[in-house]
Amino acid sequence: MNDFSTIAALATPVGSSALALIRVSGNLAVRIAELAFENHKIVPRKAYLGAYKSCEGKILDECVWTMFPKPGSYTGEDLLEISCHGNPFIVNRILEDLFRRGCNPALPGEFTKRAFLNGKMDLTQAEAVAEIISARSERAFDAARKLLSGELGKRIFSWNEEILMLLAETETQIDFSEEEVPEIDPEYFKKRVGELILSLRETKASAQYSSRVYEGINVVIFGAPNAGKSSLMNALVGNNRALVSDEAGTTRDFISENILIGENCIRIVDTAGIRDDAVSKVEKSGIEKTLDCISGADFLLFVVDASSPPPLLSKEILEQIKPDNTCILFNKADKPQAFDKNVFLPEIDNISISLLEKDSGGIIKDFLAKIFRKKNIVPDGNVLIVSTRHAEAINRAENQLREASEIIGNLPVEFVSAKLRAALEELSEILGQFDNEKVLDKIFSSFCIGK
Ligand SMILES: Nc1nc2c(ncn2[C@@H]2O[C@H](COP(=O)(O)OP(=O)(O)OP(=O)(O)O)[C@@H](O)[C@H]2O)c(=O)[nH]1
Ligand SMILES: [Mg+2]
Numbered sequence: 001m002n003d004f005s006t007i008a009a010l011a012t013p014v015g016s017s018a019l020a021l022i023r024v025s026g027n028l029a030v031r032i033a034e035l036a037f038e039n040h041k042i043v044p045r046k047a048y049l050g051a052y053k054s055c056e057g058k059i060l061d062e063c064v065w066t067m068f069p070k071p072g073s074y075t076g077e078d079l080l081e082i083s084c085h086g087n088p089f090i091v092n093r094i095l096e097d098l099f100r101r102g103c104n105p106a107l108p109g110e111f112t113k114r115a116f117l118n119g120k121m122d123l124t125q126a127e128a129v130a131e132i133i134s135a136r137s138e139r140a141f142d143a144a145r146k147l148l149s150g151e152l153g154k155r156i157f158s159w160n161e162e163i164l165m166l167l168a169e170t171e172t173q174i175d176f177s178e179e180e181v182p183e184i185d186p187e188y189f190k191k192r193v194g195e196l197i198l199s200l201r202e203t204k205a206s207a208q209y210s211s212r213v214y215e216g217i218n219v220v221i222f223g224a225p226n227a228g229k230s231s232l233m234n235a236l237v238g239n240n241r242a243l244v245s246d247e248a249g250t251t252r253d254f255i256s257e258n259i260l261i262g263e264n265c266i267r268i269v270d271t272a273g274i275r276d277d278a279v280s281k282v283e284k285s286g287i288e289k290t291l292d293c294i295s296g297a298d299f300l301l302f303v304v305d306a307s308s309p310p311p312l313l314s315k316e317i318l319e320q321i322k323p324d325n326t327c328i329l330f331n332k333a334d335k336p337q338a339f340d341k342n343v344f345l346p347e348i349d350n351i352s353i354s355l356l357e358k359d360s361g362g363i364i365k366d367f368l369a370k371i372f373r374k375k376n377i378v379p380d381g382n383v384l385i386v387s388t389r390h391a392e393a394i395n396r397a398e399n400q401l402r403e404a405s406e407i408i409g410n411l412p413v414e415f416v417s418a419k420l421r422a423a424l425e426e427l428s429e430i431l432g433q434f435d436n437e438k439v440l441d442k443i444f445s446s447f448c449i450g451k
Contacts, residue, residue, distance in 0.1 A: 020090075023079065037063075047065070051063070060093045060097065068080075071118070108444065113444040133451060152386060153431055166192060167424075217298045252272050252282055264372065298377060330350055
């Protein structure tokens, strides 16, 4: 067990609330509880009602407090949780008293960092704690919970087992002579490494969905001026977020909002209308920004005014529109229709609507939820989503394995062993089985204080 100082911090948000939770973790926790609550026979995990007395013997608040002794606590250390009234003044008085009694203010993520360092969880699970706290959608929460359950750790464990078996074989070749052990069959070795690589790749691929799941699907609304893009934005957001007017070229800068559609968080972006004959400098640069937004989007909503002649599309835009990343919204269904919608980009999914209708936002949200599922914009909740950090380490391990497979039979078996060991090392980095304070600091500094 690591020997750290005792830390204290508020675990609930700063501000007035019914209750506030203060956490104290470390060797001083038990002694502090005995003194502050005048209780010398503390029963673990029992919630007590008691007055918190300061060093000077002044009652600071009536609290409910619980002692979680090591090693069975969240941090793996003695952990005292104090629920006091949610008044910042009371919270500060208690925290000041705890600091006077020898506690240090906790850094962001320090409770979870201690849990990791004390072997209560691996690094992927510690990262998942931060994701659980910041999850903006049900899907993000499901993904974080999957990580927290240690699923990636289990997968890495099974890869390690297989690599260790391969390593045992190569090491035996090094330690014993040819007469004592049969030679490795390179083809069989390659087959096993190949299967392993497939499994690594499958897991690694999910990282491409990481930002869609945790930050939201980046959906860009685009189309000709006056088609109704800002009206669509407002219908989806549920208020008059964007300026709507019958003047073509109203939206110049892009506007974005986060909304929930089904179980996913969406970052929806309204853009300037695209036309070839824009004259003003501002409108032209607005169009340029739109093109940038389109190329960085996860999904495109193409708004078309069906009561006017169909828009002409530049080659640049046509290249971006694909059946798996776009749908068309034929707008202004309340007016006489100007063209046959069946022949306008027939391979792209579409919906006809009038954005003047009151419930159009709900109808479009239902339509989009179906489309996102159908086009697998975000995989379903059963798929384990890894982060870029995980994917990069998996990628490095994969390279080592591929090289091992390339040299087996051609170079001395010692070289193959070295590659297998390097692969193991790369994978162990994901779980944090290494000593790199910088990487740990980077991960835990993104946490909030008190976690
Ligand atoms: N009749 C009818 N008018 C609509 C509909 N949707 C939007 N409009 C009108 O069309 C005009 C343009 O709407 P906007 O939402 O500002 O269009 P936009 O695509 O954002 O336009 P720019 O920002 O100029 O590119 C406004 O006068 C809207 O009220 C619709 O379904 N039916
Ligand atoms: Mg607009």
